[in-house]
Amino acid sequence: MGHRAAIVGAGHTRFGALDAGPRALLRSAVDEAFASVDRAVDRASVREAYLATLGFGGWQIGNSAAVLAEEAALPGIPVTRVENACASGGSAIRAAVRAVEGGAPGLVLVAGLEKMTDLPSARRRYWLGVSGDTEWERSAGLTFAGVYGLIASRYLADHPNGRDALVEVAVKNHGNGALNPKAHFQKRIERSDVERAPRVADPLGLYDCCPVSDGAAALLISAADHAREYTDRPVFIDGMGAGSDRLAVQERPELTQFGASRWAADEAFRSAGVDRADISFLEVHDCFTIAELLALEDLGFAPPGGGAEMTLAGETRRDGRLPVNPDGGLKAKGHPMGATGISQAYEVFLQLRGAAGARQLAHPHRALTHNVGGAGATATVTIYSVG
Amino acid sequence: MPLGIERAAAYVPRTSVQGRRSAAADEDGFTMAATALERLGDGGSPPGPSPRLLVAGELPPSADADLPRFLGVPVTVERVGSGIESVRTALSAVAVAPEPPPPILFVAVDRGSGGPNDSDAAVALRCTADGALPVDRVVAELEGKGPPSAGPLLRFGTGRAAAEPSRWVGDFAPGAVHPVAPTPRETPLVPNAPVSQGAYVPRPRYLEGVGAHWRFEGERCDACGAIGFPPRGRCRSCGATDRLRPMPLPRDGGMVVAATTIGPGGQPTELDEQVERSGPYGVVLVDLVPGVRVTLPVADSSAALAIGRRVGTRLRRLYPMEGEWRYGRKAVPLE
Numbered sequence: 001m002g003h004r005a006a007i008v009g010a011g012h013t014r015f016g017a018l019d020a021g022p023r024a025l026l027r028s029a030v031d032e033a034f035a036s037v038d039r040a041v042d043r044a045s046v047r048e049a050y051l052a053t054l055g056f057g058g059w060q061i062g063n064s065a066a067v068l069a070e071e072a073a074l075p076g077i078p079v080t081r082v083e084n085a086c087a088s089g090g091s092a093i094r095a096a097v098r099a100v101e102g103g104a105p106g107l108v109l110v111a112g113l114e115k116m117t118d119l120p121s122a123r124r125r126y127w128l129g130v131s132g133d134t135e136w137e138r139s140a141g142l143t144f145a146g147v148y149g150l151i152a153s154r155y156l157a158d159h160p161n162g163r164d165a166l167v168e169v170a171v172k173n174h175g176n177g178a179l180n181p182k183a184h185f186q187k188r189i190e191r192s193d194v195e196r197a198p199r200v201a202d203p204l205g206l207y208d209c210c211p212v213s214d215g216a217a218a219l220l221i222s223a224a225d226h227a228r229e230y231t232d233r234p235v236f237i238d239g240m241g242a243g244s245d246r247l248a249v250q251e252r253p254e255l256t257q258f259g260a261s262r263w264a265a266d267e268a269f270r271s272a273g274v275d276r277a278d279i280s281f282l283e284v285h286d287c288f289t290i291a292e293l294l295a296l297e298d299l300g301f302a303p304p305g306g307g308a309e310m311t312l313a314g315e316t317r318r319d320g321r322l323p324v325n326p327d328g329g330l331k332a333k334g335h336p337m338g339a340t341g342i343s344q345a346y347e348v349f350l351q352l353r354g355a356a357g358a359r360q361l362a363h364p365h366r367a368l369t370h371n372v373g374g375a376g377a378t379a380t381v382t383i384y385s386v387g
Numbered sequence: 388m389p390l391g392i393e394r395a396a397a398y399v400p401r402t403s404v405q406g407r408r409s410a411a412a413d414e415d416g417f418t419m420a421a422t423a424l425e426r427l428g429d430g431g432s433p434p435g436p437s438p439r440l441l442v443a444g445e446l447p448p449s450a451d452a453d454l455p456r457f458l459g460v461p462v463t464v465e466r467v468g469s470g471i472e473s474v475r476t477a478l479s480a481v482a483v484a485p486e487p488p489p490p491i492l493f494v495a496v497d498r499g500s501g502g503p504n505d506s507d508a509a510v511a512l513r514c515t516a517d518g519a520l521p522v523d524r525v526v527a528e529l530e531g532k533g534p535p536s537a538g539p540l541l542r543f544g545t546g547r548a549a550a551e552p553s554r555w556v557g558d559f560a561p562g563a564v565h566p567v568a569p570t571p572r573e574t575p576l577v578p579n580a581p582v583s584q585g586a587y588v589p590r591p592r593y594l595e596g597v598g599a600h601w602r603f604e605g606e607r608c609d610a611c612g613a614i615g616f617p618p619r620g621r622c623r624s625c626g627a628t629d630r631l632r633p634m635p636l637p638r639d640g641g642m643v644v645a646a647t648t649i650g651p652g653g654q655p656t657e658l659d660e661q662v663e664r665s666g667p668y669g670v671v672l673v674d675l676v677p678g679v680r681v682t683l684p685v686a687d688s689s690a691a692l693a694i695g696r697r698v699g700t701r702l703r704r705l706y707p708m709e710g711e712w713r714y715g716r717k718a719v720p721l722e
Contacts, residue, residue: 149647
């Protein structure tokens with residue numbers, strides 16, 4: 001089907017509880033993205049910018065994309081904030097690809113940001129919860145941990161080996177995060193750490209949940225035909241899909257399947273013209289450990305319940321048949337909501353160019369990223385290859 | 388034409404504190420009255436135009452507006468005081484209602500005196516011309532009883548109405564004692580912390596949702612037969628907008644399909660105070676009927692509800708918002 005666009009530069013701040021504010025984080029990620037472009041690039045070649053953020057830092061909600069233009073030193077360019085909760089990043093990449101798809105010259109900047117640790121705990125938990133259904137789920141006392149806790153309870157009732165698999169996801173992703181110098185958590189954990197952790201939303205405990213993180217990531221995207229003006233090693237975007245589902249989980253027929261992810265994956269594979277077997281590794285949206293098992297199944301790599309089996313068989317480890325979240329995933333790398341989808345593409349950019357350092361996979365040639373908004377109300381899937 | 392009591396129902400909380408049946412922290416006079424009215428049958432919804440609803444006892448002022456909302460039909464609320472004298476007077480007035488007598492609902496709430504054997508209770512009566520138990524006999528029976536409103540009425544009902552062609556149901560089950568730590572008699576209505584907007588639903592939208600939240604009122608599509616919940620005015624299945632009609636969904640007997648317990652830190656901010664006071668709480672997904680699912684908190688003082696269990700639901704207090712208590716249904720173990 002051919003290439004639809006190319007990533008020619010990528011930048012990424014450290015994820016974690018950081019002193020830096022939203023402006024400094026944006027500037028740092030964007031500067032690193034420009035510096036990563038192999039040939040000299042004039043910032044004036046950037047035609048447009050998209051900012052993926054849910055709440056910026058919980059305060060500059062409106063017009064925050066104008067701040068991106070300021071910090072990227074791109075005065076006057078058209079900017080748009082893209083918001084699909086935790087899938088904002090993937091959705092912004094989709095918008096950027098469409099902006100260059102006709103073969104237009106120049107670059108489009110996509111940046112993602114969240115600054116979450118400035119806020120007092122109560123206000124932060126407000127921001128963490130605004131993307132779920134308010135009238136039924138929030139009113140019943142659920143945050144996203146609770147919604148995923150309900151989903152996990154059903155998964156474990158249907159698939160008894162799921163409990164062990166959840167533990168394995170946490171241990172694996174922390175192990176990967178330990179090799180990622182930009183990850184929020186860079187420490188290995190043991191199964192007993194996961195099992196003994198306090199319960200946040202039974203059956204999910206503290207180690208089943210991603211952390212609250214600050215961070216930003218940025219990509220420079222060109223039309224596929226123009227990519228080699230910037231680099232000899234572009235990472236191509238070959239397929240994209242997106243989907244949505246009913247906001248409240250109670251209105252969906254299936255509790256342990258995300259229709260939005262399934263439809264997005266089908267569209268992505270169809271548009272890329274490749275099969276599941278062609279994919280070297282996955283970056284999936286593991287905001288909670290259960291979400292990684294659902295992702296393997298929704299993306300078509302395992303039948304219902306098969307996500308647990310694949311995980312327990314070690315197939316998703318870095319040295320397994322299909323590595324999943326080699327950067328540590330949301331679980332260990334951190335989850336600054338708007339930045340997450342961009343961060344997944346950043347990892348693909350490094351891995352496909354052989355620049356992932358200690359966590360480099362052996363010769364990956366094609367990758368898939370999967371970004372979910374909330375508990376599956378929105379999702380994007382993107383498929384990449386290296387030239 | 389004299390009226391008679393056609394149906395009677397009581398609600399006595401399950402929670403027992405030193406032998407006294409005590410309302411849980413998420414109950415108040417309004418939720419107790421609503422539960423008793425609900426038990427009259429058909430959700431307590433009275434047929435006919437603008438029936439009277441006589442209200443006695445310890446209900447918050449907001450109940451005057453909330454009780455008609457709960458019943459879902461226009462009713463005229465009349466406060467008749469809290470003492471037994473006012474109850475007797477009110478029932479006497481009912482007994483000599485003009486012809487043709489409209490149905491009259493009566494609900495009384497007694498929060499007890501705090502002493503042993505003086506339980507919190509709510510009693511609801513439906514009085515019509517066809518009622519088999521003459522109201523004047525009830526009035527005579529109440530002569531000389533003590534001051535609390537619902538207590539004597541409840542004792543009268545348990546001892547007497549059971550033998551009559553009326554229905555008497557309640558949570559009171561001798562021997563089924565659930566000892567818990569004493570709960571505060573009234574949880575103060577405190578403003579949310581300034582930052583807490585977690586489950587913020589503006590008041591007009593909250594009131595718009597009362598039919599779905601308080602009565603499980605869904606919609607049925609006559610074009611394709613699908614049931615939609617909550618009602619959105621458009622069939623989720625075929626898209627029709629003109630052939631939808633309200634459809635009440637069962638409030639008891641649904642099945643738990645997913646269950647979680649929220650531990651400290653997992654709760655939205657508006658429940659911080661509750662978690663501080665009462666600890667972890669349960670939330671369940673319940674299939675009311677196949678294909679219709681609802682998210683419900685587990686009621687205060689109820690044990691955890693596991694997947695596969697059949698549950699009942701009750702109107703309870705959720706959390707304070709905009710200076711008032713927000714109410715909604717919670718899951719309870721099915722008796």
